Amino acid sequence: MKAYIYEAIKVEKAGLEVKKNKELIIPEELQNKFDEIPALKTAFEALTPGRQRAYILYFSKAKKSKTRESRVEKYVQQILNGKGLND
Numbered sequence: 001m002k003a004y005i006y007e008a009i010k011v012e013k014a015g016l017e018v019k020k021n022k023e024l025i026i027p028e029e030l031q032n033k034f035d036e037i038p039a040l041k042t043a044f045e046a047l048t049p050g051r052q053r054a055y056i057l058y059f060s061k062a063k064k065s066k067t068r069e070s071r072v073e074k075y076v077q078q079i080l081n082g083k084g085l086n087d
Helices: 002-014 028-036 038-046 049-061 065-080
Strands: none
Touching: 028 038, 028 049, 028 065, 038 049, 038 065, 049 065
């Protein structure tokens, strides 16, 4: 435990920072829906970055394309209404 504390102190003194990958990749199924319904893309871009991120992560977690498609389809109206994933 002490080793972790000393390591954390060294990192802090060195001024090192953890770099986060802020760029999220929009799943193909969501992009297809954007192409099909241009208003959906506009509504999605109007959402807060946190809500956009929540949707993208939720859609991307599905392993099968069919599951991703159904998730996108399920939340189209909610996105158009300006709501977040859990609103």
